[in-house]
Amino acid sequence: MVNYRELAKTIGALTEGETDEVALMATVVCELHHSDSRFDWTGFYRVTEPELLKIGPYQGGHGCLVIPFGKGVCGVAAESGETQLVADVDAFPGHIACASSTRSEIVLPVRNSTGDIIAVLDIDSDQPDAFTQADAEALSEILSQVFAR
Numbered sequence: 001m002v003n004y005r006e007l008a009k010t011i012g013a014l015t016e017g018e019t020d021e022v023a024l025m026a027t028v029v030c031e032l033h034h035s036d037s038r039f040d041w042t043g044f045y046r047v048t049e050p051e052l053l054k055i056g057p058y059q060g061g062h063g064c065l066v067i068p069f070g071k072g073v074c075g076v077a078a079e080s081g082e083t084q085l086v087a088d089v090d091a092f093p094g095h096i097a098c099a100s101s102t103r104s105e106i107v108l109p110v111r112n113s114t115g116d117i118i119a120v121l122d123i124d125s126d127q128p129d130a131f132t133q134a135d136a137e138a139l140s141e142i143l144s145q146v147f148a149r
């Protein structure tokens with residue numbers, strides 16, 4: 001089980017002084033993915049134009065390249081600006097299955113220092129109901145630490 005306090009310290013040290021979003025995303029994904037056996041796919045989808053997400057740095061099997069706002073768990077998170085905590089992906093209307101093994105998912109909006117949504121962080125698990133509100137709060141804190149500073 002991930003130790004979010006230690007993970008935040010590690011990510012903070014690795015990303016200190018860096019402002020390039022892709023470099024920051026690649027580092028966050030690498031550290032996150034290997035921190036917890038629940039995380040079977042970890043990646044960012046970036047806002048590349050209004051109402052459109054495109055895949056960014058990720059770890060795990062291939063992910064779909066493009067997701068319109070409002071589509072899938074990622075598109076709903078981007079459109080609503082709200083974290084999506086999905087205990088059962090089969091029960092989520094319009095879930096986009098990049099892997100048939102995925103059972104649960106958490107997707108968080110990523111905001112920059114001016115509050116604009118620049119991406120979403122998507123973590124998939126092959127375990128049902130794998131994510132908790134505590135995960136959502138800790139992950140949101142790490143995203144703010146890195147992208148909204």
Ligand code: SME
Nearest residue numbers: 063072073074095096098
């Ligand atoms: N499940 C996501 C799509 C991304 S793949 O899982 C990597 C969704 O429904 O938006």
